[in-house]
Amino acid sequence: MMKEGVIITKINIKRQGERKHFQIKLPNDTKHIIGIEYGGRLVSKADTKAVEAIPKAAVQSEVVTTEATYPMAEYVEVKERGKTFFKRNQLVGELKLQSSEESNWFYAADVLLNDSNIGLGDFSQSGFPVNDFTHGNKRTEEIVKVDAESTIVQGWYLDAIGKTQKTDINYEVTIYVWINVEE
Amino acid sequence: MLKATKKRFDIKITQANSTVSDTFELDKNIVKVHGVLVTSDKDDLLYYRGTQKIEINKEEFFPENYESKLLMSGINVAPKQRYYDLGGVAPGNGRVQITYKDLDDGRTRFEPYRVSLYLDCEMEDEL
Numbered sequence: 001m002m003k004e005g006v007i008i009t010k011i012n013i014k015r016q017g018e019r020k021h022f023q024i025k026l027p028n029d030t031k032h033i034i035g036i037e038y039g040g041r042l043v044s045k046a047d048t049k050a051v052e053a054i055p056k057a058a059v060q061s062e063v064v065t066t067e068a069t070y071p072m073a074e075y076v077e078v079k080e081r082g083k084t085f086f087k088r089n090q091l092v093g094e095l096k097l098q099s100s101e102e103s104n105w106f107y108a109a110d111v112l113l114n115d116s117n118i119g120l121g122d123f124s125q126s127g128f129p130v131n132d133f134t135h136g137n138k139r140t141e142e143i144v145k146v147d148a149e150s151t152i153v154q155g156w157y158l159d160a161i162g163k164t165q166k167t168d169i170n171y172e173v174t175i176y177v178w179i180n181v182e183e
Numbered sequence: 184m185l186k187a188t189k190k191r192f193d194i195k196i197t198q199a200n201s202t203v204s205d206t207f208e209l210d211k212n213i214v215k216v217h218g219v220l221v222t223s224d225k226d227d228l229l230y231y232r233g234t235q236k237i238e239i240n241k242e243e244f245f246p247e248n249y250e251s252k253l254l255m256s257g258i259n260v261a262p263k264q265r266y267y268d269l270g271g272v273a274p275g276n277g278r279v280q281i282t283y284k285d286l287d288d289g290r291t292r293f294e295p296y297r298v299s300l301y302l303d304c305e306m307e308d309e310l
Contacts, residue, residue, distance in 0.1 A: 008248050039250040041231070042289035133230035136257040138265060174250060 002031065007177045009155070012043070013093070014170050016162030024097075024153040024177055033148050035141030035178035036107045038095060043170040087116035091160045093173065100150035107144055111173060113161070141178050148179060184308040185214065192300045194283055196228075199293035202284045209277035210306060216274055218266025218303035219244070221254045225296040230255060231288040233298065240275025247282065251298075266303045274304075 009024045026033075090113035097107040119130035128134070155175065162169045192207040209216075216239060223229035233251030237244050245254070256265035281300050287293070 006246060006249065008246055010248070037253065039252060041250075041286065044289055131227065132257070133226040133252070133255065134257055135259045136252075136255070138256040138260045138267075139253045174248065176249070176253075 001183045003181050003183050004034070005179050005181050007179060009175045009177070011155075011157055011173050011175070012170070013157070013159050013162070013173065015168050016159060016166065018159045018162070020155075020157045022155045022157070024155060024175070026148050026151040026153065026177070026179055027181060028151060029181050030148040030151055030179045031182055032180045033099070033106075033144055033146040033153070033177055034180050035143050035176075036097065036109075037139065037141040037176045037178075038109065038111055039174045039176070040092065040111065041172045041174070043172060086120065089113065089116050091164070092171070093160045094158045095173065095175065096156045097175075097177075098154040098156075099146045099148070100152045100154065101147050106146045107142070109142070111157075141176065153177060185305050186308050187217075188213070188304050188306050190302045190304055192279065192281070192302075194281065194298050194300075195295065196283065196285050196298060197295045198285075200285060200287055202282060203298075204280065204282040206278055206280045207300075209274050209279060209302070209304065211277065212307040212309060213274050213277065213304045214307055215271045215305040216269055216302050217271055217305060218268055219254060220256060220266045220301040220303070221251050222299045222301065223296055225294060226255070228285075228291055228294070228296045229298060231291045232285050232293075234284045234286065235298075236280075236282040237300070238280040239272055240278060241280075242272075242275075244269060244272070248284070251283075266301070271305075 007024060007026060009022065011020055011022055013020065092111040092113055095109050095111050096105045098105050114132045115136070118132060118135055122130050157173060190209065192205070194203050194205050196203055219237065221229065221235070230252045234248045235245065235251055236247045236249065254267050279300070279302065283298055
């Protein structure tokens, strides 16, 4: 009977632009790798001189009223300043995984911070701020199908957020490798 | 006759960077556990700081350090799709153990909070 399991690997990044090679050891009875997902945690930020590179949405409208002499009517001009732009998601780093069985990466992903545009389109102004932890989607693993007979997965991670912000940020990236195990 | 039921179990986190473990017992007439979901009264703390291990009938379904954010669903998710699908697990002795670990994240300030574990179950109707 096949059973699912997950192997959790944490990698710690401390310096800007840090590149890390790592290995994920799978149990001997692993048959396939069936899914990959990732998470992360900020440990500490060494320096705060860098400014968060998240653009803020600005919507401003101005109503100008001018009075005409004849006929008695109001002329209302509405000027709109600025637009609501999509915000760029903050790239944290790049993650790639390779099986020892086959050449080339079987998984490559941009590790991103929260969805910066999750609140876009919410015009309710209801006082219930839109955040990932209240309005976020359900997370599921990304499905892959890779043989795992050699039980070793090679991994590679490159920091991007520290490089962008020109500061050393200490954070952890957690990689979840979902596997099929024969019982 | 079988009918769907939801169960909720709560634990309190009162200290930062602590581990809280608790075991709960399911009703005897529960025959399957279909899904799992975690929520909190302070969602941000659970989302950024929480990891947990979940065992049902001494079988580990989510190992230590499995992040809570991966088992959360926001209000944008349809109510019927919010639970993480376990695929109909037999509850065995009916004991559900959660070992929750709070870990400082750097983006949040700790306050005592509640973690709720929801289980989507199927039970035999007693009638």
